[in-house]
Amino acid sequence: MKLNERSVAHYATCNSPPDKTGFLFKKGERNTAYHRRWFILKGNMLFYFEEKESREPVGVIVLEGCTVELCESESEEFAFAIKFDCVKAKVYKMAAENQAAMESWVKALSRASFDYMRLVVKELERQLEEVQEEARSSQAKSMLKKHQLQLQGATFSLQNATITGPSQEGVSSRENGVSWSKPPSVPNGVRDTQGDCSERGDGVRPPPVPPRRKTNGGSLESPVSPGTGCFSKLHDWYGKEVAELRIEWLQSQIHW
Amino acid sequence: MCAKSLTSISPVFPTTVVKRRVVKLIVNFLFYFRTDEDEPIGALLLEQCRVEREDDQVFSIVFLDEAERKYLFECDSQEQCVEWIDAVVKASYEFMRKNLIYYRTEIHRLTGKDPLEQYGISDETRFQVNSGLPPAAT
Numbered sequence: 001m002k003l004n005e006r007s008v009a010h011y012a013t014c015n016s017p018p019d020k021t022g023f024l025f026k027k028g029e030r031n032t033a034y035h036r037r038w039f040i041l042k043g044n045m046l047f048y049f050e051e052k053e054s055r056e057p058v059g060v061i062v063l064e065g066c067t068v069e070l071c072e073s074e075s076e077e078f079a080f081a082i083k084f085d086c087v088k089a090k091v092y093k094m095a096a097e098n099q100a101a102m103e104s105w106v107k108a109l110s111r112a113s114f115d116y117m118r119l120v121v122k123e124l125e126r127q128l129e130e131v132q133e134e135a136r137s138s139q140a141k142s143m144l145k146k147h148q149l150q151l152q153g154a155t156f157s158l159q160n161a162t163i164t165g166p167s168q169e170g171v172s173s174r175e176n177g178v179s180w181s182k183p184p185s186v187p188n189g190v191r192d193t194q195g196d197c198s199e200r201g202d203g204v205r206p207p208p209v210p211p212r213r214k215t216n217g218g219s220l221e222s223p224v225s226p227g228t229g230c231f232s233k234l235h236d237w238y239g240k241e242v243a244e245l246r247i248e249w250l251q252s253q254i255h256w
Numbered sequence: 257m258c259a260k261s262l263t264s265i266s267p268v269f270p271t272t273v274v275k276r277r278v279v280k281l282i283v284n285f286l287f288y289f290r291t292d293e294d295e296p297i298g299a300l301l302l303e304q305c306r307v308e309r310e311d312d313q314v315f316s317i318v319f320l321d322e323a324e325r326k327y328l329f330e331c332d333s334q335e336q337c338v339e340w341i342d343a344v345v346k347a348s349y350e351f352m353r354k355n356l357i358y359y360r361t362e363i364h365r366l367t368g369k370d371p372l373e374q375y376g377i378s379d380e381t382r383f384q385v386n387s388g389l390p391p392a393a394t
Contacts, residue, residue, distance in 0.1 A: 002298035010321035011303045016350055019382045043303065043349030043382075044283065064283050111380065114283035117352050120383070124359035124371055131366050 012040055012047040012057045019043070020108045022101065023052075025076060027093035034076055034095055044114045046082075061092055068110040070102075078102040082109065279329070284347050286317075300327065302347045315341050357385055 020041040025034035026048060037048040037058065044064050047057040066082050073079035076095035080102060083091050096102035278289040280296075284303060287296040304320045312334050316326040331337040345351065360383065363371045372378045 001296055004300045004319060007304065007319035007321055008301045010319070011301065014304055014321075016304070017381075043353075045301075062285075108381075111377075111382075114349055114352070117349060117356065117382070120372075120375075120377070121352050121356045121359070124356060124363065127371050128359050128363050128366075131363055135366065 008045075008060060009056050011042065011045070012060070013055065016042065019112065020105070022105070023097065024048075024101075024105065025095040025097075027095075029090075034093075041108055041112060043117075044112050046109065046112070063109060063112045064114055066109070066113070068106050070106065080106050274330075281343055281347055284349050286344070286347075302344060303350055305348070307341050307344045309337065309341060313337050315344075317344065353382065356383060361385070 018040045020039075022039055023036055024039050026037050027034050037050065038052040038054065040047045040049070040057075044062065046061040046063055048059055048061075049057050061082060063082070066084050069081050069083060071079050071081045071093065073093070073095060078096040078099060078101070079093065080095070081091050081093050083089075094105075096105055276291060277297075278291050280287045280289070284301060286300040286302055288298050288300075289296050300317065302317070306318050306320065308316050308318070310316050310326075310328065313331045313336070314328060315331070315337055316328050318326050329340070331340060360371060363369070370378055372383060377383065
C-alpha cells in the first residue's frame with residue numbers, strides 16, 4: 001500500500017512538539033532479537049530511529065485502535081506489547097529500561113489515539129459552551145434587573161421629568177438631556193439619585209452614574225434632538241456610551 | 257469516517273492522469289481504493305499539510321515538505337467540495353490539539369479552573385501548551 005512516506009517522515013522530525021521521546025527495545029521482525037531504538041511519539045504515530053541523531057525514522061507504528069499490554073518475556077524485563085484488534089495485524093513487542101519508563105510509555109501509548117483526543121476536545125467544547133451560556137444568561141439577568149430598577153424610578157417621576165432625548169426600550173439614559181425628579185418612594189430601598197450610589201439589600205451596588213456630557217453651549221441637552229428624525233443615529237449615539245458603561249459595570253460585578 | 261467517490265487527479269507530465277477512486281477519511285488518514293476493492297491502494301497522512309480550494313468542485317492537498325506537489329481531488333458538486341475541505345482540515349491531530357489547548361485555556365480564564373483536572377489528565381504532555389520536550393533529531 002502506498003503512503004506519502006516522505007511527508008510522514010517529515011512529520012516525525014518537524015518542529016511540532018512530540019508527546020514523548022526515549023529509548024526502548026523493540027523486537028525485530030526478521031531478526032527476533034531486541035534492538036535499542038530511539039522512539040518519538042507524535043499524536044497517534046510512534047516513530048523509531050536507529051539512533052537519537054538519525055535524520056529519518058526507520059519505521060513507524062500507527063497507534064490508532066491499539067491496546068497496550070504488559071507481557072512476559074524470557075529475555076527482557078519491563079516488556080509490553082502493542083496489539084491490534086485485527087487478526088492479521090502484527091504484534092509489536094517492546095521493552096523499557098526500567099519500571100518507571102515502562103509504566104510511562106504504556107500510559108502514553110494507550111492514550112495516543114486520535115479518537116481519544118477527539119473525545120477530550122468535544123468534552124471541552126461542550127464545557128466552554130456551557131460556561132459561555134451561563135455568562136450570557138447571568139449578564140442578561142443583571143441587565144434585566146438594572147432596567148427594572150430604572151423603570152421603577154421612571155414610573156414614579158414621569159409626570160415631572162423633562163425629556164429632551166428619546167427614551168429607548170428599557171434603557172433610560174438619565175444624563176444628556178434627561179432630568180428626573182427624585183422619586184417620592186422607591187421599593188426595595190434603592191434611590192437612583194444622580195451622583196449617589198446606594199447599596200441594595202443584596203449587597204450589589206447599582207452602576208455609577210455616567211458623567212454629564214458637556215456640549216459647547218454648556219447646556220445639558222443632547223446634541224441631537226428628537227427632531228433629527230434619524231433614530232438609528234440616535235441609538236448609536238446613546239447606545240455606545242451606555243454599552244461601554246454597561247460592560248465596565250458588569251466586569252466589576254462578575255466574580256468568577 | 258466518510259467514504260465518497262472522488263476523482264484523483266495526478267499531474268503526470270505531459271498529460272494529467274485522472275483516476276476515479278473511492279476515498280475514505282479515517283481519523284487523520286485519507287485512504288483511497290479502486291472502486292471495486294476492499295483493500296486500499298494507498299493512504300495519505302494528513303499532518304503538516306494545507307488544503308485549498310482550486311476550483312468550484314476541486315480541492316488540493318499540499319504537504320509542507322513538498323509544496324510543489326499537489327494532490328488534486330475533484331468532487332461531484334460544490335457542496336461536496338466544501339464538505340470535504342472542512343473535513344480534511346479538521347482531520348489533523350495537530351489541529352485538534354490546538355483546539356483543545358484553546359478550550360482549556362479559555363475555560364480556565366473564565367472559571368479559574370483547569371477543566372482537565374477532574375479527569376486526572378492535566379499533566380499529559382499532549383495537552384500542554386508547550387510540551388517542553390526537545391525537538392526530534394535534526
